[in-house]
Amino acid sequence: MTNANMFEKITLIGLGLIGSSLAHAIKRSHLTGHLTGYDVSADVRQIATEISLVDDVASDISTAVAHADLVILCAPPGSMGSIGAAIAPHLKPGSILTDVGSTKASVIESVGPHLSPDIHFIPGHPIAGTEQSGPRAGFPELFDRRWCILTPLPDANPQALEKLTAFWQAIGSNVEIMDAKHHDLVLAITSHVPHLIAYNIVGTAADLETVTQGEVIKYSAGGFRDFTRIAASDPTMWRDVFLNNREAVLEMLGRFTEDLISLQRAIRWGEGDTLFDLFTRTRAIRRSIIDAGQDSAAPDFGRGKKH
């Protein structure tokens, strides 16, 4: 398979965890003749230059996208609209514009209207990440064997969709095509609500009067520490996710709370069988995730024996 210079010029807008990981992965697979990067933060641009993350770091966004055959927006969902407005007049006719945002209906709504019909706009979302952020956090393997969901509009250009699919496969991912609304519902339960409840329990624990913060930290190996990893994720991005996928998050959160209240009742009334039955069912899901290659089979994610 030769993917060499699949695109003559690729531009990354946003050089945080995902943007910098894409830069490494694009270079690993030689997918472009020229890789340009831009970030709204001068500090980030400075670091990107220092570590030679891309071929050139543009100092303004319109220069960054000029002549690019593929432009990838790697910015928080809340800033997609203004980025779309800023770049639209400078995009090359016939080029592909995509993004990596965690919410898809909102990106279509906020970016779509700025674009002329000769731009192939195909929103996307790689299901990959870590709790770290910034241009130094990226690494080329981040997307390997993970899924990337593309949410083309019904009138999307088939050749452009095919080319973007091949791009993500060359990055190391599996690609799935999905309707944007459905994507937002799936991600609400597999990503957004899990993040919200992780943030929430860490906040609850920090606010207690009867248990000190020092105790919470010391005894965190009982389960709590797992939640703190997720709750260390980028605050700006996650604020934007919740504000931009409001309906789906509220729907899933309603289900979660309803189920939790029912478990609370089972505990209060000593209904052991209700608890045992749920706890047995959930084990099977873990096994399926490991079988699907989406997590490590090692106990405690493999960290148990190492530190």
Add this chain to the structure above:
Amino acid sequence: MTNANMFEKITLIGLGLIGSSLAHAIKRSHLTGHLTGYDVSADVRQIATEISLVDDVASDISTAVAHADLVILCAPPGSMGSIGAAIAPHLKPGSILTDVGSTKASVIESVGPHLSPDIHFIPGHPIAGTEQSGPRAGFPELFDRRWCILTPLPDANPQALEKLTAFWQAIGSNVEIMDAKHHDLVLAITSHVPHLIAYNIVGTAADLETVTQGEVIKYSAGGFRDFTRIAASDPTMWRDVFLNNREAVLEMLGRFTEDLISLQRAIRWGEGDTLFDLFTRTRAIRRSIIDAGQDSAAPDFGRGKKH
């Protein structure tokens, strides 16, 4: 430091993850001249014999504890009372009896009344574990650098407490002394409620009509998969934990739900600052846990680059 044969005979009642890990750790540090094991399950006793987990596997519980200088109950909280009743007449006068149960007030209530005054009963709880269970799941490093909480009664024998403290230190742990009631409150927030909400969200996700179980599994890398690890923990043990630490769990769960409803409202009304402020605060807790040596600093628990 010489810990060789700190106890002439040690008996482990229960040979699951914790019991088998203790067996490995006791042998690693040569803490006894003779290590006896017992488990209520004939299958587990068979496996323990096959893998030479202990010096001898007793086939009945009274023989197991006879002449032992230290007896450690490694069974689910719900079975502690009946084990206490069964072993009490056979315990050696002057011996130490401890346990590793996740709830402490309930163990004191259910085991204490069976014991004669010449038994040094000092309940304990090592804050360590993985999602796996059974006699093959144990490994000697499980307790290294983790905390073990001892909850002696006010009239506990100081020499016995000192000896049990030295034992856990020789196992690799740090030891903290705490009141049983306070232990139950601390663990409710650092362990029990985190497990409950992990079990709960995995159940909620499995029951959805709008998102298939296959989708939940495929896209679990967005955060959900972390919860499935915890939700794969032993169902019997965790049912017993919730039934035996009911009050503290219900109290902490009430706080969690109150905070979650308030976040839900912030999402509904688009209050981005409320979300951003919480998400920034929770990052600091993660940093403290890593600084305290209670978790790996590697992104994604170090699993990101490996599979």
